[in-house]
Amino acid sequence: MTESPDPARVGLHAAATTCLFDLDGVITKTAVVHSAAWKEMFDDFLSSRDGLSADQARPFDPRNDYDRYVDGKPRYDGVRSFLASRSISIPEGDPGDSPEVETICGLGNRKNTLVGELIRRDGVEAYEGTVKYLDAVRDAQMRIAVVSSSANCRAILESCNLLNYFEEVMDGIVAAERGIAGKPAPDTFLAAAAALGATPEQAVVYEDALAGVQAGRDGTFGLVIGVDRVGQRADLIEHGADIVVDDLEELIK
Numbered sequence: 001m002t003e004s005p006d007p008a009r010v011g012l013h014a015a016a017t018t019c020l021f022d023l024d025g026v027i028t029k030t031a032v033v034h035s036a037a038w039k040e041m042f043d044d045f046l047s048s049r050d051g052l053s054a055d056q057a058r059p060f061d062p063r064n065d066y067d068r069y070v071d072g073k074p075r076y077d078g079v080r081s082f083l084a085s086r087s088i089s090i091p092e093g094d095p096g097d098s099p100e101v102e103t104i105c106g107l108g109n110r111k112n113t114l115v116g117e118l119i120r121r122d123g124v125e126a127y128e129g130t131v132k133y134l135d136a137v138r139d140a141q142m143r144i145a146v147v148s149s150s151a152n153c154r155a156i157l158e159s160c161n162l163l164n165y166f167e168e169v170m171d172g173i174v175a176a177e178r179g180i181a182g183k184p185a186p187d188t189f190l191a192a193a194a195a196l197g198a199t200p201e202q203a204v205v206y207e208d209a210l211a212g213v214q215a216g217r218d219g220t221f222g223l224v225i226g227v228d229r230v231g232q233r234a235d236l237i238e239h240g241a242d243i244v245v246d247d248l249e250e251l252i253k
């Protein structure tokens with residue numbers, strides 16, 4: 001084992017020193033949990049709301065609406081973005097709003113409550129190929145951060161016994177506390193790279209969401225790796241992925 005990073009062993013360019021991993025859908029199989037929770041929350045909201053056209057009230061599409069409007073974004077941005085796509089306007093509210101309240105924040109909190117219930121009921125699993133890749137990047141002396149919009153990031157990593165891989169945890173809680181803009185803005189990735197002493201060129205972004213690869217491209221990172229779990233390779237490339245893999249294990253040399 002060498003003292004300096006050996007990025008070629010993990011499929012990365014020679015300047016790479018630092019790996020920035022998204023959580024949901026890259027490390028853990030939680031993207032499907034989030035998609036299901038968004039659908040349940042939005043469908044309840046749409047079916048109970050008066051005065052909507054048939055098109056506005058159409059059920060949430062867990063594939064297209066999820067990919068376009070909510071995946072990878074901070075929770076309230078996801079609510080705002082999807083409702084805007086249906087030309088539905090409700091008050092912003094306040095992060096302290098109860099999940100019963102029909103505001104942007106209230107609906108976001110309702111979705112978060114559902115995610116918590118699903119995770120408690122079903123548990124969380126990590127992708128085996130990602131765990132092998134995390135071992136390989138650690139052995140290759142790369143520095144490792146997780147960059148997630150999720151407020152549950154630490155708890156989820158802890159529940160899979162993976163928290164100790166990460167020197168830096170840039171999650172939804174830290175970003176909110178420090179006023180850092182969430183994905184698709186590149187700011188959370190840039191902050192995590194800086195915290196580990198890396199320039200954007202030295203950092204690699206691993207993302208499964210369209211908003212996430214867009215953040216990687218806009219941050220001018222050395223490499224943006226799209227992880228395609230649902231057959232959206234072309235969309236990942238269009239939004240900013242330099243390469244796309246089905247599983248991170250493919251990158252281990």
Ligand SMILES: [Mg+2]
Nearest residue numbers: 022024025209
């Ligand atoms: Mg993701």
